[in-house]
Amino acid sequence: MTIPGVIDFHVHVGDFDRMRDDIKNLLEGTASRRDFDMKALFSDPRGLAAYLRNAGVVRTVLVADEGPGVNFVPTTDFICDFWEAAGEDKDFFIPFGNVNPNRTPDVIAKYESDLKRGIKGYKLYPADHDFHPITPELMEFYRRLEADGLILMFHTGTTGQDDGVDEYGDPKIFQPILDECPDLTVVFCHAGKPIWTGEATEMARTYPNLYLDTAFIKPEKLLVYLPELAEISHKVLFGSDWPVGVSSLSAHLKEIRNLGLPEEAVENLLYRNAARLLGIA
Ligand SMILES: [Zn+2]
Secondary structure (H helix, E strand, C coil): CCCCCEEEEEEECCCHHHCCHHHHHHHHCCHHHCCCCHHHHCCCHHHHHHHHHHCCEEEEEEECCCCHHHCCCCCHHHHHHHHHCCHHHHHHEEEEECCCCCCCCCHHHHHHHHHHCCCCEEEECHHHHCCCCCCHHHHHHHHHHHHHCCEEEEECCCCCCCCCCHHHHCHHHHHHHHHHCCCCEEEEEHHHCCCCHHHHHHHHHHCCCEEEECCCCCHHHHHHHCCCCCCCHHHEECCCCECCCCCCHHHHHHHHHCCCCCHHHHHHHHHHHHHHHHCCC
């Protein structure tokens, strides 16, 4: 292996006790086999960095989520506070913000204040937060991200949340953004799973700056959902979605390395693509 380690492009933190029951159940799904204390690490930057490093991770994107399922707690400010509280581990984390237009009266004003806190991108959740991703205000926001070189992630695929709207997770709905902002790096989280992975793959082949991430895809399902992974390995980012669906990150990574993919594809997936997008040498 010639890569220095793994970049995990999709990790959640928050306050477990304040979450809604359906999300608590989603997080507790792997509890019996877990090799970490989720409730402790979920709110502890130094502990989380140590756990992730132990699994071979060298850098981690933290995603905000100002949605109803998490009781609106892990906001952009929450993520930035968590990041700053990491002290000596601050460089380990890369903070991504969240905009939920149902909660934010002026998206552009929020963006300008978020930028000052040092965020490097955003994750938006149209399906989980119940909003259509194409509005004049959001299009202006996407153009700003494009001009400023930030990365934009979307939850794609069906939603795991009780009151979500699946149709807002259909990859096709995001096409106007890709057409209007060709230089914007867009990531389709979960690669449109479980029903739109073919569509997401096709779009990743078509749009040079569109990527897919592997969050919430079990390693044994990776080649079921993405049978062309080896061919599009330069367009896929490893994201664990920790702590969602992960019982042991080391075991999860080992399973990915044992899928029989070419070495180059594994290195692209686990490190090189993310390093390129995040400007890591
Ligand atoms: Zn996630």
